[in-house]
Amino acid sequence: MTIQYINTTEKLDALCQQILQEPWIALDTEFLREKTYYPQFCLLQIATPEWVACIDPLALPDLDKLFDAIYQPTITKVLHSCRQDLEIFYQLTGKVPEPVFDTQIAAPLLGFQENPGYAMLVSNFLNINLSKAHTRTDWSVRPLSEAQIQYAADDVIYLCKIYQIMCEQLEKLGRLHWLENDFKQLNDTELYQISPSNAWLKIKGKNKLTGKQLSIIQALSEWRESTAQSVNKPRNWLIRDDMMLELAKLQPATVSELAKVRNINERLVRRYGNVLCDLINEAKQHPPKPLHENGKPPKKTQQQEAVLDVLTAIVRIRAEQNSLNPVVLATRKDLEKLIYADEDNPLLQGWRHSMVGEELQCLLEGRCALKLTPESVIVNQA
Structure with missing residues (x-):
């Protein structure tokens, strides 16, 4: 696949027209932040199954048309571990593109560990070992070599293939819609504002x-x-x-x-x-902000630890029934938040709430009871 290197306004205009014809695009960014507080935007890679482009923001006087095309709500933006990429978009435009599909968030629904690395997905889905030759590249230095451009382009070329495989597998399992709420949360601009x-x-x-x-x-x-x-x-x-x-x-x-x-x-x-x-x-003249918010005790009682153990057991059972890593379904911290009625909790939203969150709330409120046998734990209506 020929890599389009976009470093003039004319090339950028043509690329924007290409983008607008697509239902989805794979995105990745290269940036530096070793010497700055905010990431320095150095390169943007975009790909579809038919074409791939590397956009040089250091050579272009205006990126407004590019962002207008990318931000079209009819185009799904596919990224891996997208928080830092979206942070760059937010800093440059004051808003976050949507809708987004993050392969790192989606992967655990296919049996991967929580927060799997990109290299792991490429290896597992495509049987390709990513090169580390340009991991420490200074992407602000120009000109970029052909090898550097190919290295950057490969990330989105492989991302396209992984996305297609993931969608097919998630659709077969009936889980593709489970991710809607997770992806929607990535559009919360507060995630990219550092207070x-x-x-x-x-x-x-x-x-x-x-x-x-x-x-x-x-x-x-x-x-x-x-x-x-x-x-x-x-x-x-x-x-x-x-x-x-x-x-x-x-x-x-x-x-x-x-x-x-x-x-x-x-x-x-x-x-x-x-x-x-x-x-x-x-x-020294003022009292500190509370170390533990919402009056949460710094150390849980033995009774609270026992309650957490019971909730953890239910999570493990439901995770096994759905071929998931239990940590993907709920962490111990998530369960603590449930005990403290913290509304900022993934167990109260989306597929996690349907799969186990509602059941755990039922137990905590005394509306359900546990029945134990030597081989199983059963949740019954109280």
């Missing part, structure tokens, strides 16, 4: 902090996220997680004290020393 006020939730080690220390790590994390966004630099280039934890514990009140912290970056102290000390001193 500085919640950045502290991603800090490993925060659970060991209390009181003033927790207030400080929350303030420092929010400042770092906002600053990284404004200067478009990786957050760890400003200050690392381990250093923020150290500052939360030591609580330096002045720039002089800050400069004495072991291994702290001198440039950080010179540029942001006063800001950091002000943040630390201010944070």
Whole structure:
């Protein structure tokens, strides 16, 4: 298949007309974010069973027509592990293309493990081992070699084939419609908006902090996220997680004290020393946000653990009956959310709710009861 390399407006206009004729297209992006906060969009690959194209956004003055074509609601966008790709589209256009089909989300319904890698799917469906020759390519450097372009194009060429096989197999199993809600959730723009006020939730080690220390790590994390966004630099280039934890514990009140912290970056102290000390001193005056939301206890009781074990057993049974990995149907965290009546729970939506979520709710509310035999667990109406 000849690869169209799109680097002029004329070629792009012709490609957009091709796209508009298709019921679905396979998409992939190449980007860099090692030196920036936001991903730098370097290449877009599009394919159908009949053609493949690599679009060079660094060479094109305007991509509006391209996005207009891709965003057509009559065209299904096929991707693998699409969150980062959709993040790029959202940052460039302020919206997310739909409808989307994500092969990583669909694969577990065909017996794969949760979140399977693309190479695994290519190997299993097509018996092809993907080359790793250009895994570390700097996609911002021009010109791209023929080998680099072929490597990028192969991803969407194989994706087309995998999508067709998946759809056929899912249709035979009657499961294709199960995915509608999962894919619809990918269009929630909040997934691609990073809130500085919640950045502290991603800090490993925060659970060991209390009181003033927790207030400080929350303030420092929010400042770092906002600053990284404004200067478009990786957050760890400003200050690392381990250093923020150290500052939360030591609580330096002045720039002089800050400069004495072991291994702290001198440039950080010179540029942001006063800001950091002000943040630390201010944070000490306020109570922290709760470490555990919605009043959830940090440690479950033995009774709660027993309830989770029972729910887990039901999930395992229903997963086996439907030839699914139990983790695909429900994780232990999902079951915890069900106990706490957390509405943000996949067990309350779509096919998971029909297969096991409704049944588990029935058990928790006392409307169903368990009957045990040496060989089985049976759920009966109470």
